[in-house]
Amino acid sequence: MPVIYEKVALIGLGLIASSMFWAMKRGGLAGHVSGFARSADTRDTAREIGLCDEVCDSIAKTVKDADLVVLCVPVGVMGSVAAEMAGYLKPGCTVTDVGSVKADVIAQVGPLLPEGVHFIPAHPLAGTEHSGPRSGFAELFDNRWCLLVPVPDTNANAISRLRNLWDGMGANVEEMDAEHHDLVLAVTSHAPHLIAYTMVGVADDLRRVTDSEVIKYSAAGFRDFTRIAASDPTMWRDVFLTNKDATLEILGRFTEELFALQRAIRMGDGDHLHDYFTRTRAIRRGIIEAGQDTDAPNFGRQPGNK
Ligand SMILES: NC(=O)c1ccc[n+]([C@@H]2O[C@H](COP(=O)([O-])OP(=O)(O)OC[C@H]3O[C@@H](n4cnc5c(N)ncnc54)[C@H](O)[C@@H]3O)[C@@H](O)[C@H]2O)c1
Numbered sequence: 001m002p003v004i005y006e007k008v009a010l011i012g013l014g015l016i017a018s019s020m021f022w023a024m025k026r027g028g029l030a031g032h033v034s035g036f037a038r039s040a041d042t043r044d045t046a047r048e049i050g051l052c053d054e055v056c057d058s059i060a061k062t063v064k065d066a067d068l069v070v071l072c073v074p075v076g077v078m079g080s081v082a083a084e085m086a087g088y089l090k091p092g093c094t095v096t097d098v099g100s101v102k103a104d105v106i107a108q109v110g111p112l113l114p115e116g117v118h119f120i121p122a123h124p125l126a127g128t129e130h131s132g133p134r135s136g137f138a139e140l141f142d143n144r145w146c147l148l149v150p151v152p153d154t155n156a157n158a159i160s161r162l163r164n165l166w167d168g169m170g171a172n173v174e175e176m177d178a179e180h181h182d183l184v185l186a187v188t189s190h191a192p193h194l195i196a197y198t199m200v201g202v203a204d205d206l207r208r209v210t211d212s213e214v215i216k217y218s219a220a221g222f223r224d225f226t227r228i229a230a231s232d233p234t235m236w237r238d239v240f241l242t243n244k245d246a247t248l249e250i251l252g253r254f255t256e257e258l259f260a261l262q263r264a265i266r267m268g269d270g271d272h273l274h275d276y277f278t279r280t281r282a283i284r285r286g287i288i289e290a291g292q293d294t295d296a297p298n299f300g301r302q303p304g305n306k
């Protein structure tokens with residue numbers, strides 16, 4: 001694949017930035033990639049593992065002459081990072097981000113960018129519970145969605161160039177508006193993370209009664225929760241504080257449903273429980289049939305298995 005951007009600058013060398021670097025290298029999509037990290041430790045690690053063609057200790061130096069700048073920092077600091085780099089951007093370059101929340105990031109970053117710079121917010125729907133420069137890998141975005149959230153009147157060529165980059169990194173790209181994005185992600189990602197954090201917290205609170213049995217007899221369902229609940233605390237604090245309204249809306253609905261299920265258990269209303277679980281099972285099966293769960297094991301899908 002031909003080079004899409006001659007010079008790319010990655011700000012914040014963690015899971016997503018490092019995965020983008022390896023994916024861009026795999027596809028030959030960028031000529032030169034510079035990376036900025038605040039801490040000397042992260043810069044040393046990046047140099048040791050060959051992450052970025054150039055590792056810088058200043059944002060100004062990192063973004064100099066860059067055709068594409070990617071903000072890969074927690075959503076709560078997108079604005080302060082944008083303020084620091086705004087005066088050093090190449091005229092006509094594209095600035096994008098990978099933040100998990102979009103409306104708040106657009107409000108933080110948009111007003112700070114000079115005229116003529118194309119701002120195209122983005123969100124790859126791919127990640128792990130790991131963070132930092134060593135956690136990235138080239139395949140992270142393969143066959144995952146990347147949502148572009150362009151603000152109105154964004155230059156169409158700039159959008160299609162960024163589309164091509166994500167496409168070259170293996171993602172399936174779609175466009176969405178920011179409010180819709182934040183509501184959808186509150187359902188599919190943000191509320192589920194909060195529920196996982198809570199469930200693991202409850203198990204920890206019960207530690208005195210259950211001793212170490214929670215860990216010893218950890219069943220698959222709880223293990224999945226602990227993986228999610230091991231996700232980066234800074235990232236997730238910022239997600240909830242910046243996607244407050246949508247998350248609270250979904251948690252309100254979640255609580256109502258939970259109360260209804262709790263009531264059904266107390267009243268011995270097996271039909272309610274059975275109907276509910278039948279409906280949710282169909283949703284899971286729909287996801288697998290649509291080929292949207294690349295991690296799903298094949299067993300249980302033999303013909304005739306209900
Ligand atoms: N982890 C995921 O599953 C996932 C998936 C999709 C999108 N995202 C989004 O991508 C962004 C990065 O997440 P990540 O998983 O790569 O996190 P990460 O913790 O692995 O990396 C973030 C990096 O940003 C640095 N940083 C923090 N504050 C900074 C500042 N003020 N200036 C410069 N650098 C700063 C941190 O030191 C860290 O190295 C976040 O906005 C997150 O919401 C994460």
Ligand SMILES: O=C(O)C(=O)C[C@]1(C(=O)O)C=C[C@@H](O)C=C1
Nearest residue numbers: 100124125126127128129188189
């Ligand atoms: O698989 C995981 O570890 C993730 O939580 C990744 C996940 C998600 O919820 O799917 C987390 C946050 C992102 O903004 C996008 C992807």
